[in-house]
Amino acid sequence: MSGWVAVRLIAGREIAERLQGRVIRVMTLLTALLVIAGVTIPGLISGSSAPTRIGLVGTPAQALAPSLRRIAQAARVRVSTSDFADDAAARRALAGGRLDAALIAGPSSARIESEQGISASVRAVIGSALDGAHLRSELALAGIPLTKVLPALTPVPVTVAELHPKAPDQAARDVAAVAAALLMYVSLAMYGGAVATGVAQEKTSRTAEVLLAAVRPRQLLTGKVLGIGATALGQLGIAAVAGLIANAVVHSARIPGSVIALIPAFLVCFLAGFLLFAFALAAAGALVARQEEVQMVTTPIMVLLVIGYVLVYPAVSSPNAGWVRVVSFLPPMTPMLMPARIALGHLAWWELPLSALIMAASVYGMVRLASRVYANALIHGGPRLGWRAALAIR
Amino acid sequence: MSLALELTDLRHRFGDLVALDGISFGVGEGEIVGLVGRNGAGKTTTMRAIMGILRPDRGAVRWLGHEVGEGDRMRFGYMPEERGLYAQMALRHQVAYFARLHGLEREAALAAADGWLDRLGLSGRADERLVALSHGNQQRVQLAVALVHEPRLLVLDEPFAGLDPEAVDSLSEVLRERALAGAAILFSSHQLELVERICRRVVIVDAGRILAAGTLRELRVRFPAQLRVRVDTDEDWASALPGVTVAGVDEEGVLLVVDPGVDPQTVLRAAQARGPVDHFAFETGGLLELYRRMVSG
Numbered sequence: 001m002s003g004w005v006a007v008r009l010i011a012g013r014e015i016a017e018r019l020q021g022r023v024i025r026v027m028t029l030l031t032a033l034l035v036i037a038g039v040t041i042p043g044l045i046s047g048s049s050a051p052t053r054i055g056l057v058g059t060p061a062q063a064l065a066p067s068l069r070r071i072a073q074a075a076r077v078r079v080s081t082s083d084f085a086d087d088a089a090a091r092r093a094l095a096g097g098r099l100d101a102a103l104i105a106g107p108s109s110a111r112i113e114s115e116q117g118i119s120a121s122v123r124a125v126i127g128s129a130l131d132g133a134h135l136r137s138e139l140a141l142a143g144i145p146l147t148k149v150l151p152a153l154t155p156v157p158v159t160v161a162e163l164h165p166k167a168p169d170q171a172a173r174d175v176a177a178v179a180a181a182l183l184m185y186v187s188l189a190m191y192g193g194a195v196a197t198g199v200a201q202e203k204t205s206r207t208a209e210v211l212l213a214a215v216r217p218r219q220l221l222t223g224k225v226l227g228i229g230a231t232a233l234g235q236l237g238i239a240a241v242a243g244l245i246a247n248a249v250v251h252s253a254r255i256p257g258s259v260i261a262l263i264p265a266f267l268v269c270f271l272a273g274f275l276l277f278a279f280a281l282a283a284a285g286a287l288v289a290r291q292e293e294v295q296m297v298t299t300p301i302m303v304l305l306v307i308g309y310v311l312v313y314p315a316v317s318s319p320n321a322g323w324v325r326v327v328s329f330l331p332p333m334t335p336m337l338m339p340a341r342i343a344l345g346h347l348a349w350w351e352l353p354l355s356a357l358i359m360a361a362s363v364y365g366m367v368r369l370a371s372r373v374y375a376n377a378l379i380h381g382g383p384r385l386g387w388r389a390a391l392a393i394r
Numbered sequence: 395m396s397l398a399l400e401l402t403d404l405r406h407r408f409g410d411l412v413a414l415d416g417i418s419f420g421v422g423e424g425e426i427v428g429l430v431g432r433n434g435a436g437k438t439t440t441m442r443a444i445m446g447i448l449r450p451d452r453g454a455v456r457w458l459g460h461e462v463g464e465g466d467r468m469r470f471g472y473m474p475e476e477r478g479l480y481a482q483m484a485l486r487h488q489v490a491y492f493a494r495l496h497g498l499e500r501e502a503a504l505a506a507a508d509g510w511l512d513r514l515g516l517s518g519r520a521d522e523r524l525v526a527l528s529h530g531n532q533q534r535v536q537l538a539v540a541l542v543h544e545p546r547l548l549v550l551d552e553p554f555a556g557l558d559p560e561a562v563d564s565l566s567e568v569l570r571e572r573a574l575a576g577a578a579i580l581f582s583s584h585q586l587e588l589v590e591r592i593c594r595r596v597v598i599v600d601a602g603r604i605l606a607a608g609t610l611r612e613l614r615v616r617f618p619a620q621l622r623v624r625v626d627t628d629e630d631w632a633s634a635l636p637g638v639t640v641a642g643v644d645e646e647g648v649l650l651v652v653d654p655g656v657d658p659q660t661v662l663r664a665a666q667a668r669g670p671v672d673h674f675a676f677e678t679g680g681l682l683e684l685y686r687r688m689v690s691g
Binding site: 009010020206208211213215 | 442476478481495539
């Protein structure tokens with residue numbers, strides 16, 4: 001039998017065992033629901049960014065409508081206007097929630113009424129419109145023709161130059177990089193434990209000795225990690241598809257094509273990271289003498305995972321910092337930090353191939369190390385083993 | 395008989411502890427060999443070395459004349475001393491899974507699993523999970539796992555431990571049947587009367603070394619023969635005979651240890667000279683007796 005047939009059999013058994021349990025179905029459903037909620041709720045709440053409805057009471061106020069709309073558009077503030085004959089009608093509309101603010105303008109003063117106040121930007125837009133109207137009427141009263149003062153009223157042109165412009169979709173790219181790290185973190189937090197527990201279970205139940213009579217430790221570990229990894233990917237895939245469908249329905253966020261193009265690279269980072277951590281966790285699981293010790297032996301590895309995840313946030317905000325460049329080449333950190341750097345796109349040509357090479361070598365080395373620890377630790381009865389002892393026994 | 399399995403000078407240490415100190419023996423096709431020795435003598439380590447679970451520091455494990463390879467081990471069956479299977483897996487799928495790991499195709503594996511569960515009296519429970527079974531029945535499943543791929547070599551570490559008498563008989567029956575089919579079988583046991591009953595040859599190990607190996611008859615020859623003689627006399631007639639030592643006297647007569655080379659006829663004549671002899675026989679010590687004499691001497 002070729003090695004891969006055994007790996008496939010072992011992976012198949014792992015998947016079947018996991019799908020048997022009710023927990024996985026509940027967890028999958030729950031994850032999918034959480035993602036759907038995460039996508040739709042911001043979309044529903046963002047109803048608050050609807051235009052501010054301003055009621056214009058009386059002729060002087062209603063005359064402001066065109067300039068109000070023009071100023072609001074320039075300031076990127078969304079407003080809509082409607083006309084009211086008197087204060088009472090406007091107040092009824094305010095109380096009924098059909099209006100956000102009512103503007104009552106006199107010849108030299110104005111009043112804004114609202115139920116719970118208005119935003120500073122809407123206040124500024126209304127103020128600017130009122131000032132313009134006031135200036136024009138005062139000039140007319142003073143007999144100064146508008147054409148004479150027009151140059152003085154024309155705003156000084158200001159151009160904004162961006163020396164290091166961000167890509168227009170940079171925010172979306174950053175979110176994608178953080179999401180990739182989060183995915184990595186969540187999948188290992190959810191399933192990394194399953195790898196360690198599964199190995200520990202086979203050791204403490206002595207099933208491993210029967211298995212090792214038929215297959216090599218490397219096949220056994222690879223099958224286990226791939227089987228559990230496939231289950232994780234399947235579950236997260238279902239959640240991702242649910243999220244995308246929900247997004248298509250509520251139009252919560254627009255996903256730029258450039259972000260979709262990043263997905264293959266992120267997926268490679270994810271797979272490499274999952275393999276590296278999962279094999280390390282498998283080796284840790286082989287060290288225990290009792291199931292209860294799994295948590296203890298896996299903690300240092302999980303801490304490393306958390307550190308990587310926490311570093312993503314500063315890395316996304318300054319992906320070109322020296323420390324980010326250095327740390328992103330350290331194998332346990334690469335799967336978290338490389339996506340952030342890829343998302344910014346300022347990578348030297350050699351950085352990705354080098355990183356891929358280091359990562360591939362680390363995964364290979366980890367498979368070998370884990371197999372050695374596994375083979376040594378499994379036939380070792382007695383108390384929990386240290387890493388050094390497990391590597392030294394022959 | 396040509397040896398199918400051949401161990402040559404296996405040596406292994408766990409730190410300061412010498413586990414194997416030059417173990418060499420063989421098992422022929424169709425032969426059942428018993429591995430006997432006290433706890434910690436090196437039985438399990440020897441078996442693990444055969445199965446490739448442990449790589450000995452030195453020495454060779456050969457199968458049909460060549461160094462054991464991965465392909466050979468596919469045709470080996472193993473039952474470790476510390477039993478272990480998947481507690482939550484149904485019997486049928488569990489046994490079939492191990493059959494497939496040994497190279498059987500899916501359908502053949504399921505058929506073989508059904509066959510062995512049936513044979514071992516578990517056919518009605520094939521869909522139950524292992525954890526639902528009694529200890530004895532779990533042991534049967536473990537045996538089914540070792541046998542399901544019809545191995546050419548069976549290595550069983552304490553297969554009879556914890557079995558009730560009926561299960562012991564049925565397991566003995568299965569082992570004989572597999573041997574008749576040509577399988578080489580090596581098993582360890584502390585139940586020496588069982589070993590004596592089932593095995594053609596015995597290997598006695600102690601402290602990682604082989605104390606003795608051979609058929610029971612061959613082992614007996616290594617020790618001075620014990621002769622029991624009952625003569626109707628109260629006199630000590632035997633201790634003066636050359637090459638003869640009196641090992642004991644009781645109502646069954648005297649027990650004499652006779653050096654190799656001493657003609658029993660001279661002993662018989664000396665006895666007859668004192669009175670009528672109504673019992674004159676060599677004591678054929680069982681394996682238990684031999685074992686005791688070996689490990690104490």
